[in-house]
Amino acid sequence: MDRRPNLGVKILQYGILIIAALVALYPVWFALLASGREAGRLYSFNLLSTFIPTEWTWENYRVMLFDKPFLDWMRNSLFVAGFTTVGCLVIATSAAFAFSRFRFRGRQTALILLLAIQAFPGVLSIVPQAQILGAIGLYANHWGLIIAYTSFTLVFCTWNLKGYFDTIPIDLEEAALIDGAGPVQSFFLIALPLARPALAVTALFAFMTAWGEFALASVLIPAPDTRKTLMVGMYQLANEVNIPWGYFAAGAVMVIIPVLLVFLYLQRYLESGLTLGGVKG
Amino acid sequence: MATWSGRRKALTILLFIAPTLIAIFMFSVYPIIFNAYISFTNRNLYHPNPDCTETLTSIFEPTCWPMFRERAPTGMSTPFTIRDPAYQNYVDILGKLFTKDALFALLLIVACALPLIAARYLNRLFGRQLSRPVPSWLVWFVGLIGALVLGWLIGFPQALDTLMKTGDFFVVTFRTVLYVAICIPLFFVTGLLLALVLNSPHLRGRTFFRVIMIVPWAASTVAIMMSLVWQFFFREQGTLNQVLSIFGIKGPAWLNSPTWAFAIIVLVNVWYTYPFFMTVILGALQSIPPEQYEAAEVDGATWWTKLLHITLPLLRPAVLPAVVLSSITTFQMFGTVWAITQGRPSRGAGVPGATELVMVYGYKQVFQTNAYGRMGAYAVIIFVLLFFATLYSLRMTRITKGAYE
Numbered sequence: 001m002d003r004r005p006n007l008g009v010k011i012l013q014y015g016i017l018i019i020a021a022l023v024a025l026y027p028v029w030f031a032l033l034a035s036g037r038e039a040g041r042l043y044s045f046n047l048l049s050t051f052i053p054t055e056w057t058w059e060n061y062r063v064m065l066f067d068k069p070f071l072d073w074m075r076n077s078l079f080v081a082g083f084t085t086v087g088c089l090v091i092a093t094s095a096a097f098a099f100s101r102f103r104f105r106g107r108q109t110a111l112i113l114l115l116a117i118q119a120f121p122g123v124l125s126i127v128p129q130a131q132i133l134g135a136i137g138l139y140a141n142h143w144g145l146i147i148a149y150t151s152f153t154l155v156f157c158t159w160n161l162k163g164y165f166d167t168i169p170i171d172l173e174e175a176a177l178i179d180g181a182g183p184v185q186s187f188f189l190i191a192l193p194l195a196r197p198a199l200a201v202t203a204l205f206a207f208m209t210a211w212g213e214f215a216l217a218s219v220l221i222p223a224p225d226t227r228k229t230l231m232v233g234m235y236q237l238a239n240e241v242n243i244p245w246g247y248f249a250a251g252a253v254m255v256i257i258p259v260l261l262v263f264l265y266l267q268r269y270l271e272s273g274l275t276l277g278g279v280k281g
Numbered sequence: 282m283a284t285w286s287g288r289r290k291a292l293t294i295l296l297f298i299a300p301t302l303i304a305i306f307m308f309s310v311y312p313i314i315f316n317a318y319i320s321f322t323n324r325n326l327y328h329p330n331p332d333c334t335e336t337l338t339s340i341f342e343p344t345c346w347p348m349f350r351e352r353a354p355t356g357m358s359t360p361f362t363i364r365d366p367a368y369q370n371y372v373d374i375l376g377k378l379f380t381k382d383a384l385f386a387l388l389l390i391v392a393c394a395l396p397l398i399a400a401r402y403l404n405r406l407f408g409r410q411l412s413r414p415v416p417s418w419l420v421w422f423v424g425l426i427g428a429l430v431l432g433w434l435i436g437f438p439q440a441l442d443t444l445m446k447t448g449d450f451f452v453v454t455f456r457t458v459l460y461v462a463i464c465i466p467l468f469f470v471t472g473l474l475l476a477l478v479l480n481s482p483h484l485r486g487r488t489f490f491r492v493i494m495i496v497p498w499a500a501s502t503v504a505i506m507m508s509l510v511w512q513f514f515f516r517e518q519g520t521l522n523q524v525l526s527i528f529g530i531k532g533p534a535w536l537n538s539p540t541w542a543f544a545i546i547v548l549v550n551v552w553y554t555y556p557f558f559m560t561v562i563l564g565a566l567q568s569i570p571p572e573q574y575e576a577a578e579v580d581g582a583t584w585w586t587k588l589l590h591i592t593l594p595l596l597r598p599a600v601l602p603a604v605v606l607s608s609i610t611t612f613q614m615f616g617t618v619w620a621i622t623q624g625r626p627s628r629g630a631g632v633p634g635a636t637e638l639v640m641v642y643g644y645k646q647v648f649q650t651n652a653y654g655r656m657g658a659y660a661v662i663i664f665v666l667l668f669f670a671t672l673y674s675l676r677m678t679r680i681t682k683g684a685y686e
Contacts, residue, residue, distance in 0.1 A: 025493060027507065050524060094297040119668045119671045121667070127647060131315070182293075235506070260496060
């Protein structure tokens with residue numbers, strides 16, 4: 001039954017795909033165009049320049065990189081997201097292994113409760129979290145933000161990694177047990193190396209969550225400007241009066257392009273690792 | 282792993298899961314408990330500080346614990362105390378919902394859904410029979426008509442209006458549920474359409490198009506920033522209106538119109554989420570055995586009947602978890618809405634704006650009016666609603682299958 005579709009169907013298919021591709025790309029393309037336009041020229045408008053580059057200047061990029069604390073924000077975000085990723089992986093992997101391999105009382109309940117706790121509205125737990133961090137002296141401190149993000153991403157990391165450990169056959173570890181290895185050795189020497197793809201996707205997720213988070217960061221790091229994270233800084237920049245929007249666009253492009261590249265590179269993992277691992281038990 | 286047991290086993294398991302449990306208890310569970318305590322107090326802008334001599338406060342308030350005592354905030358204002366009665370914050374939020382009129386209106390609205398429930402029941406009943414007396418779409422259609430007629434007969438708009446007057450809580454929750462109910466079908470339909478096209482045989486450039494469609498997903502990880510780009514697009518002086526003005530059309534101030542602003546936050550959310558649905562559906566489509574379609578074609582099935590009777594039922598197990606997960610995240614949507622509208626346009630002083638969803642409302646109340654006590658109660662109510670919704674949907678879709686065995 002391998003008939004070739006007729007011409008009408010083909011045109012329809014490509015029509016849908018091309019429109020969808022344009023819609024998917026245009027907002028990013030639009031930001032790219034705006035980032036290359038002279039700062040004052042944004043509102044002096046011609047139709048052509050909303051779709052193709054008619055002029056190009058690096059001025060906005062220069063301002064963002066050297067006159068604005070953009071690089072500070074970038075460094076702060078990298079610092080916070082990087083340590084969140086490390087913390088999340090270090091803490092969650094062992095728990096995921098235990099949930100996948102050991103049978104103990106309260107295991108199901110704990111797994112379900114982990115998910116249900118996530119139902120607490122994140123935005124509304126900012127105040128209690130800020131108070132706890134204030135009590136231990138980590139308010140307005142990047143380490144406080146890292147701790148908050150880590151606990152926030154732990155649930156997903158645990159579940160995703162547990163899902164992957166479930167798919168690894170237990171035979172190898174049993175063989176190791178017979179050879180005299182304890183559960184700790186079999187975890188470090190056998191399960192962990194096998195779980196590398198899942199670790200990569202989980203790390204990406206943890207990093208991206210910390211990288212893109214806004215509400216918590218805006219409360220926990222209120223000042224000064226140079227201590228803020230990227231999302232908070234950019235949000236503030238976009239809402240300032242009398243700031244040419246081209247500056248913001250240049251910053252946005254510099255943030256989005258690396259994210260895009262990482263996603264394109266990891267696309268095949270996204271399909272197997274993130275969606276199914278995160279969704280299936 | 283039967284070679285070890287008893288105390289050593291318990292100790293090993295504890296060693297493995299303790300770090301996660303401790304972290305989650307300290308920064309996820311404890312905030313919930315603390316928040317629940319605050320919800321019974323009058324903590325707000327005028328009573329921000331704890332009174333550490335009070336027993337309950339000294340237990341729950343971290344800055345009152347002996348080791349952190351020196352960091353306890355103090356000030357001229359009187360410290361917060363437990364309200365009288367303790368549940369007064371809950372009464373402030375929900376009170377008007379429990380009057381006779383409001384409950385009656387709620388009952389009427391639930392009654393409007395009866396024909397749809399009946400249609401679902403009938404369809405299940407017919408589904409078990411060998412030859413269906415009536416097709417399922419007809420049952421649904423009649424059910425829908427029944428619901429509309431019933432709604433018109435018992436005055437659905439008036440009932441809704443009564444409920445809307447019971448305060449911010451119903452307004453905001455209703456609007457958020459509406460938002461989810463609009464977004465989820467759009468995610469599914471857009472994702473399904475693109476997945477079907479991309480899955481068709483003899484398509485050139487499939488990989489190319491798939492890679493391009495991932496772009497919004499990548500952009501959604503920095504949602505707050507990408508949403509600012511969208512906001513610029515729709516501003517009164519924004520790009521859309523500039524393009525329109527070339528054709529001599531004076532575009533409206535999109536973000537100042539309640540309907541348009543709502544439509545725009547739906548649109549942007551769909552833009553972020555359809556790649557996820559597309560990927561999930563595409564994966565499920567590829568696992569459908571082609572023999573099923575071939576058998577159907579022998580029986581003379583058209584494209585439409587194949588879609589309805591083979592594809593959609595087989596997609597169900599893969600799509601349901603995606604629907605549940607994105608319903609929860611859409612209900613809790615904050616960054617996108619905050620960046621685009623901040624809950625505006627305003628509908629008057631002291632009334633939530635036209636796009637104030639649950640989280641935006643909470644954020645605004647906490648950080649603009651500093652009503653910590655009342656918003657604590659609000660958070661508890663939302664948490665209870667979402668907690669049971671999550672448990673129910675986990676059971677229903679068996680996402681956690683495998684965790685139960």
